[in-house]
Amino acid sequence: MDQKIGVYICSGCNIGESIDVDALSSVANEFSIAKCESNPALCGEEGLALIKKDVESGEVNSVLIAACSGRVKTDVFSFDPMTTILERVNIREHVAWCQPAGAEDTQMMAEDYMRMGITKVEKTTLPKPYIEETDKTILVIGGGVSGMQAALEAARAGYQVKLVEKEPELGGKMSTWYKNTPLGAPYQDLSEITVQQTIDSVKANSNISVFTGTTTEKISGAPGMFDVTLSNGAGTQRIGSIVLAAGWKPYDPSKLEHLAYGKFPDVITSVQMEEMAKNGKITCPSDGSEPSVVAFVQCAGSRDENHLPYCSAVCCRVSLKQAEYVKEQNEENKVIVFYKDMRTPEQHEEFYRKVQKDGVVFVKTDTANIAIAEGSERKLSIEATDELLNEPVMMEADLIVLATGMQPAVLDDPILNLEYRQGPALPDLKYGFPDSHFVCFPYETRRTGIYTAGCVRQPMTATRSANDGAGAALKAIQCVEMVSQGKAVHPRAGDLSYPELFIQRCTQCKRCTEECPFGMYNEDVKGTPLPHPTRCRRCGICMGSCPERIISFNNYSVDMIGSMIKSINVPDEYDEKPRVIGLICENDAYPALDMVGINKLQYPPWVRFIPVRCLGSVNLVWIADALSKGIDGIVLFGCRYGDDYQCHFIQGSELANTRMSKIKETLDRLVLESDRIRFEQIAIDDYGKIPTILEEFAAKLEELGPNPYKGF
Template sequence: MDKNIGLYICTGCSIGESIDVEKLSNIAKNALRVPVVKSHFALCGKEGVELINNDIKNEGVNTVVIAACSPRIKYEEFDFPGCIVERAPLRELAVWMQDNKENAQLAAEDYVKMHVIKAQKGDLPEPYMMETVKTILVIGGGIAGMTAALQAADAGYQVFLVEKEPQLGGFANKLYKVVPTATGEYSEPLIVDSDISNTIKAVEGHPNIKVYKSAKVEKTDGQPGAYDVTISANGAEEVVKIGTIVLAAGWRPYDATKLEHLGYGVSKDVVTNIELEEIAKNNSGKIIRPSDGKEAKKVAFIQCAGQRDPNHLPYCSAMCCVTSLKQAKYVTQNKDATAMILYKDIRTPGRLEYYYKAAQNDPGVMMTKGEVTGVTKAENGNLYVEMENSLLGEKIKIEADLVVLATGIVPATVDDPILNLQYRQGPGLPDLELFDGFADSNFICFQYETRRTGVYAAGCVRQPMNMSEAQEDATGAALKAIQAAEHVAKGIAVHPRAWDMTYPDPFMQRCTACKRCTEECPFGAIDEDEKGTPFYKPGRCRRCATCMGACPERIVSFKDYHVDMIGSMMKNVSVPADDDKPRIIVLACENDAYPAIDTAALKQTKLDPSVRFIQLRCLGSTNLVWIADALSRGVDGMLLLGCKFGENYQCHFAKGSELANYRLGKVQETLGRLQLEAERVQMVQLAIDEYDNIPKIIGDFVERVKEIGPNPFKGF
């Protein structure tokens, strides 16, 4: 594309009062060879937009550089279809964050140079188009899977539903009664019939849903919009074309045989909460002791049985407390019976708190907090539940004729990949290391999203939840699956860069098959052929450019984002000859760090004038050559600001900032070759709401660079 660049400088929002616009214009015309340079007091207003549109129409401008406010705002006003549009944030970074006009002018000149060069180096994005389908595969025929299937089918999409059991319904089929979903206070803890049979009828009778029962997914090949999924059912195999996938495979109870200290397997009268549902359902609501067939009159419920326990399940299963409250009602339907709930804590979020309060007022229900240490046999054939540190005393024994263990939820994906993906990085979804088996669904930023593009987790494969929550979860996952199918059909990315039409375009002639890109891609977007040469599946790509940062040969690029582009921006940052004035380049992630910087600017926060910011898609895209080139040119220090990584606060691209941190561990060697101190390069994790920390982070780093001294390459 032959570029005709137009630079448009806004003089509003204090920009014209703080910088010399004429000097800035002359630099653009003479040093940068920009043919069209104009200014306006309000570029985002009607007249300003018309000014740019007239130049596009009459002057042939096809590359627009807006030197005004942050690229995170006014993006609708500055949308010029068919043109490259680049934004230089003079207001925030050159005016609001500088303490005087001299510093504001120098910063403005740098930011205009950088963003004009970025526009010069970029190209107009083109969508990645391929032949796609918009069908949706739902794996799992429980309440979550059926809800997802119905939501997608009602929206007009063809759905294929795969269930491993001979019938739909999942664990809901085993329930005697359920907790009512109506809001408001309860006069007593109610139990109602499940309507699971109606949901099953709706699914099996829907014209847009094809159901496979006693079935499993044997293989999932391809990419979003063009998956080839092999389904085996009733001894036959069928390959179906799939656009996107909802994984709602459900859960299984924790293995109670591991809880021998609680009496399971030692006495027949120690059962799990799921087994109690079967007892109640098979006996029309009566709670019968397995050992002798007599009706239980004193039933002890042990909460968190093997849960919130580092030796078993470290997490809370979310549904057990309300399940025990419901099952206590089964017991107290016999007015002579007593239900005893022994808990670490009672957790009934939202409107379920009313259900808890109603159970507290039931005279047949006794609740006490404590730590259950064991279950032993009593001489009369009953059981003793032993507790410590309870509300009833330091050490007590409670006699019961039946003990119920709230064993909790284990996702069905544990030890079973289910999807059987034909991906280099493995057949299953990456899961959370701390909570083995639950899909890594980026719970903070993009719920339902997994690290396999086009695959959305719903229900208890994503996190523990009750039936009502699973239905809501399934609706969200179905909507995201629909959105992804639509985006892939248009050749654009899914979240978080849901507008992005670019895709990686590697120059494979220089590829050394080092495998760094295939290993580091957080989303499994790169496979390898039989010779070990990587090849891309762009439909899987989230456009984070982690592969670009990983590649030592620098062969991966995007139309509007590549190694040479960012490197050229850095090389054109002014480096003061005065040793007392350092120059610091800050690489900031567009998802957390840059918005935090914007917020700090909005608060008129002043920063050290030595700093220049460059926005990156993700710190995972950081190529170490940028650091070497910038420091060899005389830049005194580089600071990388990225998302907090780890499972308690997740990077938007899952592993981006973590990979950048890993790579920086290798920068010591690079700096050693340049005979520079490793402390000149640092990385700091920054959450989007930690904007108040930015002055200290920047200030401390600048002071440390001053202590180290000026870069010896300065002036060369």
């Protein structure tokens, strides 16, 4: 494309009072641009008409808007990405609102942002979306509550669905239940199980093909073109996206030695209790007699650092429900619940009160030990400490029910059997659940196009599992539609770029295949990367990892950011105006910097911020470019990482920090101090810390003195 760049500068929102717009226009005209215009309100009717007229007439095909943050007014400043390049230069939040009005350094900052913005536009080309023949069929693995609801919602939206269940019948664990907790006002009476209605709806829907007694033997390919090999003679199916709703399994109670499961037959689990109630009568397994005293022990494995560190969400409500079973069988029966904390969210608090009124006794304790009662061959005893009364408790029971915790069914069982270089299973969080992101992205996994729903994602009730299935179905639909248009899915939804590799220069170092958090690359026997573009989330981590710099995007590349750095006007050392480059994550650090401006906080005017897709995309050559240019310091702002991470691309920020530890070699080669680089983890709500960080860094650079490469 023969670029015709139009530069449009807004003077509203205090920009005109802080920055000399005419001088800024002069800087723009130093470049080969088609035109440069200013307006007091570019987002207004007149300003927008000005831009659109130039685009529609063909006078301009690349638009640079120097105004407010690119995170706002995205609906206003919107052009066809297939025909028009758009770049936003933030001179409001990042200059006018955070620097003294009319100051020389404020003007220099705005002018550098203009140079960087136009340079970026010059290095950008129109996208050529990766579009292959794709399929929009959705595969749902798991025929329980969440899986069936996912299948129904996708089918009702007009999509073909393949529903795979390993058991002979649909229904999942709910089909083994006797009753459900209260589902409607006044939330005091147990509800009947209605799973058969859902099963009937699934079987009656012509858009759903049901495969029972079937498992997935192999999944290869990528979103829009998965090849799924099913067992039971079902063969290979072409699939667009996948919902994994494989459910949960109870924690192994035999690991809880102090609770004596397996040692005494009358110590059972809540799962066994439910099956017993469904079969018609609650009895003691040791002799078939009816129990007159039943004890429930909560958090059997859950909320225990030696077993399951998390709360399993439903155990308290299940025990309340089962306590009612015991009372319904004989209202004279005694029921005692030993609990750490009773958790009955929403209207289930009303059910909790009802159970209390029915005579169930509750003992708050963090410990419970089970043994055979003294002088008895069968009767059980429980020893505990009542934390509310601060005194020991000992009681005898005929039957003890352990509220065992929930674990994802994929634990120790890949289920999907992916043919990915990174392995057959979904990567999981620290608790074993195959989610993608601790904070932001429900249903997402770290394999693009595969979404989780229900208790395989996290412990939840049956009602919430059904809602979860609907949510995952919507994500699966979004995926097949976006992929069919060559667009990225969340978090860079709609991005038409994808990584292009100059494979002739590849050295088979395998860093791109090893560091991609989403498994975008397979590799051949020599280690040459085999990209699957529809798996890509467009984070650019592979670009940052490649020592040969052979990976680039049409609108994001090593050359582009390097050229932006080189476009900065660096004063000589005698001007005593240091320059600092800030490479900042667009997901957390950039909006945090916007918040600095919105709150009118000020920081040293020496910094020039460049947003990057992920700090993991930072290539070390940019550091060398900046220092060789004479830049005095480099600050990197990335997302928080660790167990409770916030990095949108899982490990990008952590990778960047690891790579920066290796930058000392570059600094040694340039005979520069390592203190010229600073890495910080910044969450969105850390905006108040940014001015202090930058002031401290500026003071450190003053102590170090100017970069000796200035002027070269």
